[in-house]
Amino acid sequence: MGEIRNAERTRKAILQAAKEEFFEKGYTGARIESIAKRAEVNKQLIYHYFKGKDQLINETIHEFLTSLPTGHLTLPANPVHIAEFRLKVNLENLREFLKFTAWEAIDIIPENVNGEEMRKKILQSYNEDMKSKQEMGLVPEELDPALITLMLSSLTIYPLLYSNVTRMITGHTLEEPEFQQQWASFLRMISERIFNKENTH
Incomplete structure (x- = not known):
């Protein structure tokens, strides 16, 4: 029983180390040696x-993704609130993962090794x-x-990933709570104009 627990603990430590490595460096930049070092294993x-790396x-x-509470993936009933809701979830729970998705744009990643099925x-x-x-x-309807989506x-x-561009355009970044609030309010205003206001109160 102790051996099983140790194996589970080791596996979990490897996955945690792999998450840090992949999210920081992308698929191509991540190294098995670095993951081993982070996890303190051989x-x-x-x-x-x-x-190998693909399965990892x-x-x-x-x-x-399965560790995220389901509430983070359940969208609000009123479409006016969806953009604000998704911004909040991104800021609070998905920052590091979204950095990894930015690596995907420049990485050469083998097919079906980036959790594509689940993400899709x-x-x-x-x-x-x-x-x-x-x-x-x-x-x-149109x-x-x-x-x-x-x-x-x-x-x-975009404003979360590309903070330099966001700062060059607005003078602010989403690291600033006041700007987070400002951007969330802007998203709500835009959403109110897009969706049928008479039906979404």
Whole structure:
């Protein structure tokens, strides 16, 4: 029983170290040696638990996403509040993961090793949620639900990831609580103009 507990503890330590390494350096920059050092284990032990880097990154992302409380992925009933809600979740829970997604833009990553299936499922659920809100008359018919999801993702991720550009444009970054508040209010105002106000009070 003790051996099983130790094995679970070791595996967890490796996944935690892998998360830090991948999220900081991206897929290409991450090294198994560095993960072993962070986890304070022998490099060979990592290969005992995981076939290699590809399996390790998949399981790291899966572990990270499944550890998020479900409330963070359940969108508000009123579409006016979705952008604000997603900004809050990104700021409080997804900062490091979103940095990893920025690495993906420049990394050469083998197919299906970045938790794509699970991530796609979550993002597609946002599309479905928007579609059902559209059927309820809360979202204008002429707007494509998938494009709304893409727009909301951009508005709630870009200022957080690209703080230098955000500062050059506005003089502020999302590190400042006042600017966080200002951006959240702006997102709400924009959302009120996009969605059917008469149906979303």
